[in-house]
Amino acid sequence: MRESAILLIDDNQDRREELMAILEFIDLRNFFAFDSKSWQQKLGQVEDPVQAFILGDCGDSDAIAKIVTLAKQANPDATFILFQDQRIKGLYSDELQAEAVSFLDQPVKYKQFVTALEMAKVYRGNQNLPAERRGSIELFRSLVGNSRSIIQVRKLIEQVAVSDANVLILGESGTGKEVVARNLHYYSARREKPFVPINCGAIPADLLESELFGHEKGAFTGAISARQGRFELAEGGTLFLDEIGDMSLHMQVKLLRVLQERTFERIGSNKSIKADVRIVAATHRNLEQAIKDGKFREDLFYRLNVFPIEMPPLRERLEDIPLLVKELIARLENEGRGSVRIAQPAMMALCQFAWPGNVRELANLVERLVIMYPTGVVDWNDLPEKFQSSELSQGEAIIQSLMNEQSAEVENIQPVQRNLPRLPAEGIDLKEYLADLEQHYIQQALDEADGVVAHAANRLKLRRTTLVEKMRKYGLHRNEEVT
Secondary structure, three states: OOOEEEEEEEEOOHHHHHHHHHHHHOOOOEEEOOOOOOOHHHHHHHOOOEEEEEOOOOOOOHHHHHHHHHHHOOOOOOOOEEEEHHHHHHHHHHHHHHHOEEEEEOOOOOHHHHHHHHHHHHHHHHHOOOHEEEOOOHHHHHHHOOHHHHHHHHHHHHHHHHHOOOOOOOOOOOOOOOHHHHHHHHOOOOOOEEEEEEOOOOOHHHHHHHHHOOOOOOOOOOOOOOOOOHHHHOOOOEEEEEEEEHHHHHHHHHHHHHHHHEOOOOOOOOOOOEOOOOOEEEEEEOOHHHHHHOOOOHHHHHHHHOEEEEEOOOOOOOHHHHHHHHHHHHHHHOOOOEEEEEHHHHHHHOOOOOOOOOOHHHHHHHHHHHHHHHEEEEOOHHOOOOHHHOOOOOOHHOOOOOOOOHHHHHOOOOOHOOOOOOOOOOOHHHHHHHHHHHHHHHHHHHHHOOOHHHHHHHOOOOOOOHHHHHHHHHHOOOOOOOO
């Protein structure tokens, strides 16, 4: 949150100090607290744009209204966080209360305050999106990322989008193959024409021909009127054939003919119709193996495979998960379906999961978390159990750390110099022993850092958020002695 500032305007000095203490605890330093008389003059001290104004006791309703007006002039995109205190709340106008992203209780609760700041950050981030992206989050959501593989996919899309070459998108289920197809259409000269998808594996073989090519009235039982097929609906645009590997051999022959001759006939008609359609196909199957097994035509494969694009599974681009989560949350917010924030320990657990369902599984999880924790912060222990098990246990993490240290120094340290304790004859509860050891060192680091969490985290070579979670686990406070 350091890319933008938080500004508290409050004449209550005790409350200013209370909130400053919370902000120091969570290591958010770009925070400023001024009284209502001096805030405008001191605003010059704030170098970054203000993300949120927290309004406390600022005089009467007219004074608060004036502050709101000046605050909006200084930063039109800023949000407002207000207090629930009945006396103060009575000074807020109805418009301001409707506009506020969150309300704080008095005294301020830590988790409520952090959630309010996260909601303000979400609102500001959405306002800063370009207008075209606010309406097209779904289009780009699974092409988000900085991994080498996803950068390569974007490069391939850019290269082939301007041509009319057939494209074959390969990848596991849930990796976002249709998103690639939609981007190919979006960046092509056919952008203003229809994008028509059809799942070849979801339609029975005897109905697929009618779906693709259409039929005339009376062509078969139940054909009570003429009907256009997907090729006609996609005229001038793009036809996306999803799960092409599930298409029957009979339909493969008919599709091959259309690709070769660029004409087709409706069922029950002998009139040829020209097909000005770009074909983009996708499959999760290994088509080369299917050719060997006699389940896919080799000539059709070469017709489709003019320009292949392989969509990588999520387990091979784990570094993209934080960006994907952010984009998926933004999509839900854009649809008015709620919001949620993912704490650092929870995000680390998500980045260690194998994701057999790929981006679709991740999207389902984010939607579930939004329903379970609306406008809240999701921590590691809030995740479903299978995601918690992907993170190293506390004992395993310490053991791994010790092993890394020993392996780095083993060449220079003789066994007699290590002075490590021997395993007692009666054995030991290793998890309990390591937990006690971890608790001891955390308290020692806090004491030596005079209770400054960020400094203690540096001494322990931990992230600050990780140390905060461990302190909560053991019930430690800055000056609490371990007994």
